[in-house]
Amino acid sequence: xxxxxxxxxxxxxxxxxxxxxxxxxxxxxxxxxxxxxxxxxxxxxxxxxxxxxxxxxxxxxxxxxxxxxxxxxxxxxxxxxxxxxxxxxxxxxxxxxxxxxxxxxxxxxxxxxxxxxxxxxxxxxxxxxxxxxxxxxxxxxxxxxxxxxxxxxxxxxxxxxxxx
Amino acid sequence: xxxxxxxxxxxxxxxxxxxxxxxxxxxxxxxxxxxxxxxxxxxxxxxxxxxxxxxxxxxxxxxxxxxxxxxxxxxxxxxxxxxxxxxxxxxxxxxxxxxxxxxxxxxxxxxxxxxxxxxxxxxxxxxxxxxxxxxxxxxxxxxxxxxxxxxxxxxxxxxxxxxxxxxxxxxxxxxxxxxxxxxxxxxxxxxxxxxxxxxxxxxxxxxxxxxxxxxxxxxxxxxxxxxxxxxxxxxxxxxxxxxxxxxxxxxxxxxxxxxxxxxxxxxxxxxxxx
Numbered sequence: 001x002x003x004x005x006x007x008x009x010x011x012x013x014x015x016x017x018x019x020x021x022x023x024x025x026x027x028x029x030x031x032x033x034x035x036x037x038x039x040x041x042x043x044x045x046x047x048x049x050x051x052x053x054x055x056x057x058x059x060x061x062x063x064x065x066x067x068x069x070x071x072x073x074x075x076x077x078x079x080x081x082x083x084x085x086x087x088x089x090x091x092x093x094x095x096x097x098x099x100x101x102x103x104x105x106x107x108x109x110x111x112x113x114x115x116x117x118x119x120x121x122x123x124x125x126x127x128x129x130x131x132x133x134x135x136x137x138x139x140x141x142x143x144x145x146x147x148x149x150x151x152x153x154x155x156x157x158x159x160x161x162x163x164x
Numbered sequence: 165x166x167x168x169x170x171x172x173x174x175x176x177x178x179x180x181x182x183x184x185x186x187x188x189x190x191x192x193x194x195x196x197x198x199x200x201x202x203x204x205x206x207x208x209x210x211x212x213x214x215x216x217x218x219x220x221x222x223x224x225x226x227x228x229x230x231x232x233x234x235x236x237x238x239x240x241x242x243x244x245x246x247x248x249x250x251x252x253x254x255x256x257x258x259x260x261x262x263x264x265x266x267x268x269x270x271x272x273x274x275x276x277x278x279x280x281x282x283x284x285x286x287x288x289x290x291x292x293x294x295x296x297x298x299x300x301x302x303x304x305x306x307x308x309x310x311x312x313x314x315x316x317x318x319x320x321x322x323x324x325x326x327x328x329x330x331x332x333x334x335x336x337x338x339x340x341x342x343x344x345x346x347x348x349x350x351x352x353x354x355x356x357x358x359x360x361x362x363x364x365x366x367x368x369x370x371x372x373x374x375x376x377x378x379x380x381x382x383x384x385x386x387x388x389x390x391x392x393x394x395x396x397x398x399x400x401x402x403x404x405x406x407x408x409x410x411x412x413x414x415x416x417x418x419x420x421x422x423x424x425x426x427x428x429x430x431x432x433x434x435x436x437x438x
């Protein structure tokens with residue numbers, strides 16, 4: 001049942017993002033679910049990162065209603081990549097965490113560009129980098145140290161109790 | 165002499181008593197002047213009395229103040245609460261006034277445009293960096309259908325792309341996948357307006373290389389697109405240039421509607437092409 005709690009948390013996060021944060025700061029596009037996926041992957045590894053990414057991406061796709069599966073795929077891979085890099089770097093260092101999130105966001109956006117372009121989505125790589133990827137990577141990196149601990153506490157698996 | 169000596173205390177007491185009674189009798193009733201001992205005593209003691217009196221008053225005031233402090237604090241708290249409540253009411257009134265203005269403008273537009281419309285509130289906005297769409301609180305049961313045009317009194321917002329029973333998703337003009345047939349209001353030159361990735365402005369590509377367009381020109385829908393009726397305001401030209409080796413003339417357009425601050429919109433329920 002713990003996975004449903006994670007689903008609820010992500011669902012609520014998306015609601016807050018789309019209905020509250022975007023109204024609070026007009027024009028702001030905080031991709032919170034991507035950031036959560038990256039942080040979770042960095043903390044808990046590839047498998048859990050991929051699972052949470054798939055859930056988060058699936059919810060995002062349902063909300064958007066276009067290119068269904070795009071975010072599921074993108075976030076799943078982002079979770080795997082975050083888990084892979086997280087195990088190879090000292091993740092408790094805030095500076096390394098910031099750097100990882102920054103780089104992983106750029107990689108994710110590049111992947112999204114390749115995927116969307118292959119479906120005929122009109123976007124130029126220069127505009128992607130200057131208007132979307134770079135600002136997003138920057139904002140994700142800034143928020144990463146503050147959200148790392150809360151995100152790491154998101155439950156995905158049933159707690160195992162051992163009675164001796 | 166022996167008798168006087170023996171009764172001297174009695175005699176002195178009698179004389180003193182007599183003097184006292186006389187004095188009492190002599191000084192009965194109001195007097196306009198005082199005797200010199202009275203004056204001397206009064207003059208000497210007056211400053212001292214004044215000082216003591218002032219000290220007494222001061223102590224009394226402190227005492228009274230201490231006694232009233234509790235009441236004052238309570239009163240202060242009550243007044244502060246009242247002030248906060250009044251401020252909240254004032255803010256609420258200002259918000260209602262703004263909402264009232266927006267709704268009145270929408271109503272005026274709905275009446276003057278002649279289109280059948282449904283008013284809707286914006287309930288959410290896709291915060292994804294790649295796509296620009298909003299959610300509204302009207303759906304199929306309110307007569308909303310895909311491809312219906314969404315506007316405000318300032319101009320075009322976008323079109324409905326997805327409908328549920330109670331909600332609808334609206335593709336904004338600024339979405340890279342949106343497209344609207346448009347024309348320059350002044351010169352009537354036509355083209356297509358589309359959104360750009362990560363930008364709040366629009367890009368109009370003209371069909372003619374010699375299109376007559378200049379900054380400040382108003383751009384409106386041309387009606388050459390099956391979704392949008394003719395004559396709806398899209399925005400204003402801010403920059404003109406050429407792209408694709410100078411083959412295509414384009415104009416950068418600032419949307420007439422602030423698409424980042426939408427709160428209420430009108431859905432034109434006349435179906436596309438009807």
